[in-house]
Amino acid sequence: MSQAMTSAPVAENKVSLWRRFLNNRGPVYIVLTLIGFLWIFPFLWMALGSVKTQREILAKPPKLLPEHVTWENFARWFTQLDFGTYFTNSLIVSVITVLGNIVFCSMVGYALAKMKFTGKNILFGAVMVTLMVPSVATFVPLFVIVSNMGLSNSYAALILPFLTQPIGVFLMRQFIGGIPDALMEAARIDGAGEVRIFFQIILPQCGPAIATLSILTFLSSWNNFLWPLVAAQTEDKYTLPVALSLYSTGQNATNYSVLLAGAVLVITPILLLFIFLQRYFIQGVAMTGIK
């Protein structure tokens, strides 16, 4: 009996919910689905193209699905082209850049958020300036300086200029500012020095900010193009985007099957990361306003 009593209003509720959905959001969601399909179509077309043969890729009219799935295009990247090296370079550069940013940005962030000191405004001004300067304004002298330091075409050249990012400093300063002073006071009373407070009290509290910072830094480092293009001069130092771009602008400009496979190889790692860590990507944009 109780079942009969409860099921009726529930069903009614369901109907009215569905109706309300149709009345309000239904049309919106239909339009969003259509546009959404168009929006990710380039990725789909890329993925499908990467397993097509060169003949099929130029077929008219184009076929959406490949008739013969071939892994030949990917194999080219591993055999004729040195995918392993480019991937390793990209990974080394990105991971070290991320690690550097985590430690160094939170160190400055801590100083700016929790300490009173002479020159604080100057330091903060420097962060602001760094934030404003576009990479195109500095890469020419940067190249001259790096070459004169004897660093050209080295991992150091690819990593050092990005070891701290102003946006990271901002993020960490904001976040550390929100950590209660009482925690630090307690540690101080227990006799901990600043370094110890930073590593044992502050840094462990920064989990969410560090996650966001890591994602943002990894993204910008993995996709970075202008500087690696200038700084990496021999193939053994190319990062993935540089390798792909140089391959795509040479005599292979229309070799789309291999190019698309390359694009898949560049995009997949970051896209996978995005799918699993979506929240942090979006948090990063919302928190800093910077992609």
Place this chain on the structure above:
Amino acid sequence: MSFRGKKTAEGSGKALRRRQTLIAWGFALPFVLVFCVFMLIPLLSSVAMSFTDITSRDLRTPFNVNFVGLDQYVALFSDSRFMKALLNTGIFVLIGLPITMVIAMAFAVALNKGLRHVNSFFRALFYAPVVASVVAVSVVWRYILQEDGLLNQILAVFGIQGPDWLHDTHFALPALMVMTIWRNMGTLMIIFLAGLQAIPEELKEAASVDGASKWRTFRSITLPLMKPTILLGAVLISVAYLQFFEESFVMTQGGPLDSTLSAAYYVYQKFGFGQYGIASAASWVLFIIIAVVSALQFRILKSED
């Protein structure tokens, strides 16, 4: 329990301040080093280089160059290619920015209410192009936009003969712009969504009780409240568009006939030719434009507070 901390706290204020300063700068040291070596010095030398005739041959002896005053700037502004690059960059911002903003706002409004999980799915979907490397998506778009590419074959179904998008002086820049809008929209959408969610629901409810239409409510309540967010987004995207480079590099190499040559690409080309002096001058012109645009937008923001 040790009370060592108390002793310093009771020490004279000056000594404490000095100690704090030392510690703080210690913490800032890595940033300061990176900032000085890879930002401040390049920035200052970029100014210096723009007044000299430095070329790639002077790389090992950068102090062995001649001071030429404003010659590089004069040369720059009498180079019709640089003017063309500035014009293209200007078009990119003036047309691309408003379109990006309108689309992003439409998506943000559409995703602001409704089913939470469905919305976050769409949000991720529309944001996806932002995380993909420009170089990689440029390859895909070039494939779609080539003369007998997918787009033109679809158009052909409707009896439209599409142009060779990337090799046509009229269509190359708009084609690049479409891809750039697709790629950057997600960032703005997220920023706008954050702004929309900060608007109190009661305000909109009050308006609808007063009989205001949805459009009227959006125009009179949502938009004015969103002004700071909109301006922040406008600055971010125009600064990004002012530097557009990868798209041209991979898709058109600045062509055809310089129709997609951007200011940033011009700098890169001059650098490639080893003409560091003029490259630096051009990068400073671009930097100043970027700084003025950001300052202008923040000024508008402030004056309307």
